[in-house]
Amino acid sequence: MGKEAILYEKLPEEKVRCTACARYCEIGKNQIGLCGIRGNTDGRLELFVYGKVIAGNVDPIEKKPVVHYRPGSKVFSIATTGCNWLCKYCQNYDISQRRKVEGVDMTPEQVVQTTLDHGADGIAYTYNQPSIFIEFARDCGVIARKRGLYNVFVSNGYDTPETVKMMEEFLDCITVDFKGSAEPNFTRKYIGVPDPKPIFDTLTEIHDKTKIHVEITDLIVPEVGDDLSYAKKLCKFVYDEFGSDMPIHFLRFHPDYKMMEFPSTPVKTLEKHHKIAKDVGLNYAYLGNVPGHPLEHTYCPECNNIVINRFGFAIKEWNLDEKNQCINCKNRIPITGRLAKNYKADRFQFVV
Numbered sequence: 001m002g003k004e005a006i007l008y009e010k011l012p013e014e015k016v017r018c019t020a021c022a023r024y025c026e027i028g029k030n031q032i033g034l035c036g037i038r039g040n041t042d043g044r045l046e047l048f049v050y051g052k053v054i055a056g057n058v059d060p061i062e063k064k065p066v067v068h069y070r071p072g073s074k075v076f077s078i079a080t081t082g083c084n085w086l087c088k089y090c091q092n093y094d095i096s097q098r099r100k101v102e103g104v105d106m107t108p109e110q111v112v113q114t115t116l117d118h119g120a121d122g123i124a125y126t127y128n129q130p131s132i133f134i135e136f137a138r139d140c141g142v143i144a145r146k147r148g149l150y151n152v153f154v155s156n157g158y159d160t161p162e163t164v165k166m167m168e169e170f171l172d173c174i175t176v177d178f179k180g181s182a183e184p185n186f187t188r189k190y191i192g193v194p195d196p197k198p199i200f201d202t203l204t205e206i207h208d209k210t211k212i213h214v215e216i217t218d219l220i221v222p223e224v225g226d227d228l229s230y231a232k233k234l235c236k237f238v239y240d241e242f243g244s245d246m247p248i249h250f251l252r253f254h255p256d257y258k259m260m261e262f263p264s265t266p267v268k269t270l271e272k273h274h275k276i277a278k279d280v281g282l283n284y285a286y287l288g289n290v291p292g293h294p295l296e297h298t299y300c301p302e303c304n305n306i307v308i309n310r311f312g313f314a315i316k317e318w319n320l321d322e323k324n325q326c327i328n329c330k331n332r333i334p335i336t337g338r339l340a341k342n343y344k345a346d347r348f349q350f351v352v
């Protein structure tokens with residue numbers, strides 16, 4: 001399909017500057033940007049993958065991971081090809097590192113209708129970095145909201161003030177995935193990102209200028225991306241910027257793509273990161289990709305009661321009253337929405 005992008009500036013000599021991500025590629029006539037799916041066609045920036053959906057799955061929102069927004073609801077997850085990051089461990093590399101315009105043709109109306117047809121409650125833009133196709137996501141998201149659906153980005157946060165401004169038009173929720181606690185040597189070597197600062201700036205921008213629900217994720221990569229001093233720095237930033245109620249997830253790494261020789265993250269390492277978050281003052285720290293671990297649950301910070309008991313992406317027990325207060329001590333837990341109606345835990349699988 002392809003369509004002229006919105007987030008770009010025209011430069012002399014028919015060049016363009018893309019403003020959809022923090023790489024701010026300057027692209028010469030008939031060249032393409034680093035993500036491979038935005039390019040200069042005769043002096044105009046084009047989003048080549050507008051309306052080209054490469055993957056579509058119905059997932060529990062907990063899989064994103066998002067656990068404090070519409071718990072137990074379902075999202076229709078979509079992606080295009082391409083990405084602005086070059087993660088050597090990417091689990092979706094077949095999609096994200098494919099520099100080709102491929103996928104099923106879907107108009108924004110068809111994306112929304114498919115979401116409704118599958119009984120999902122929202123649309124997740126995920127698997128690759130959604131800000132690189134934000135004009136398409138925006139067109140889907142605006143219609144989705146009108147039809148009673150919500151929109152969620154699973155993002156690396158390597159964005160710009162321009163993308164945040166566009167997010168505000170349609171986005172309800174974002175989970176920003178740090179990797180290796182944004183330690184610069186790690187981001188340089190394993191992601192191809194010279195400086196992680198734009199991720200922090202994006203979070204500040206989202207917090208100061210929007211009402212989007214935010215959760216934070218940090219993928220802990222053993223040996224090369226598990227530095228505790230940077231984990232502390234990240235937790236401190238999250239606490240200072242968002243306060244004690246911001247959910248943070250420490251995810252277990254599994255070998256994939258160009259990092260097959262690395263082991264999975266030891267659970268003990270993840271537990272150390274969790275302790276740092278708690279010591280900094282974050283009330284809602286979680287471990288991810290460790291099904292059955294007690295740190296998957298939500299605990300009441302006042303009485304330590306398990307208010308939401310989880311296994312993987314499934315909710316096993318819901319111990320909150322109709323105001324989302326702990327049934328034991330009446331402390332209010334900061335969760336948007338109640339457990340999805342007709343929720344059944346047994347329809348979800350988990351990752352090991």
Ligand code: SF4
Nearest residue numbers: 018021024025033035
């Ligand atoms: S979205 Fe793509 S073209 Fe635009 S700045 Fe980022 S990598 Fe470059």
Ligand SMILES: [Zn+2]
Nearest residue numbers: 300303326329
């Ligand atoms: Zn309590």
